[in-house]
Amino acid sequence: MELEDTRCLFCNRNTEDGGHLFIRCKAVKEVWRALGKEGVRMAMQNFDAVGDVMDHLWSLPMEDRVQILYFWWEWWNERNRLRKNEGRTRPEEIVHRARTATTEYWDIVGKQNHSKPKEKTQWRPPEVDVLKFNFDGAFVPGGNQSAWGVIARDHTGDVVACMAGKCEHINDAFAAELQAAAGAMELATHLGAIRICLETDSQLLQSALLPKEPSFSAYASVLDDLKTQMSLWFSKCDVMACRREANAAAHELAKLGYECNVNEPTLWDVNVPPSVAGLIVKFTRVLASFGLDRWVPPLVPPISPMWRTHLAGPISATFMG
Structure with a gap:
């Protein structure tokens, strides 16, 4: 030829x-x-x-x-x-x-x-009586495992809890993000939170989790289950999208998730992992713009004491079956 x-x-x-x-x-x-x-x-x-x-x-x-x-x-x-x-x-x-x-x-x-005003890339605190759960999934193309990370913070920026884990039989990045969202809701339930804000750097997932957004994807049943839980378990549950920079702490936790055993998530209920702590310390410069410059985190921020009593008991190892 x-x-x-x-x-x-x-x-x-x-x-x-x-x-x-x-x-x-x-x-x-x-x-x-x-x-x-x-x-x-x-x-x-x-x-x-x-x-x-x-x-x-x-x-x-x-x-x-x-x-x-x-x-x-x-x-x-x-x-x-x-x-x-x-x-x-x-x-x-x-x-x-x-x-x-x-x-x-x-x-x-x-x-x-x-x-439109330029979108801020820093993490923003939630309302006074709301806990914000930033989550992120990690997936390597060609593999069948994913990792995820979740960090919960209150309106002052105090860390309430962190969690990371690893799962099997995950075929794409969207499924990894779904797993992270399920982990965030599981942690919110364990903390006894009633008013929450879920924040992800996946615009696709944020849109898919909107209450009235119909889903025609292969994960429609999983999305419907998550939306049902959001409406039944919490009196307020907003889903927001952010830039990757604003989700850096959750991203770092997702990388730590690869070190966990499959379906055995790790919960940090006393101190934040050092690699995550460095990212949270940077947040002090942002707090001043919200009138919260009184908060200065230590090198390894402790978990907020007022929430520590909610962490008793095991964390469920399986979120999505």
């Missing part, structure tokens, strides 16, 4: 790959210059890995980023037209199309995003 010619359709010299087509080809350089982004192109041509190129792209201002992405899309269409012998488009026309598409994008989406 004869292989298709792999030479670049524009310069007919070098082998066509992503780096050559979008960054290094003599023809595409003309478009970069017409776009006024030659400096960006020169920086990108020094990278060998696609990930490094995309990291550099994502470090640019949003408007530049969108414009370059539209330009690349137009250039890919131009490449396909050339393959069909439909002739070349002038670089100025490609730039015009990219800039027009960028303007339309901002008219539809950009103004809405810019009108």
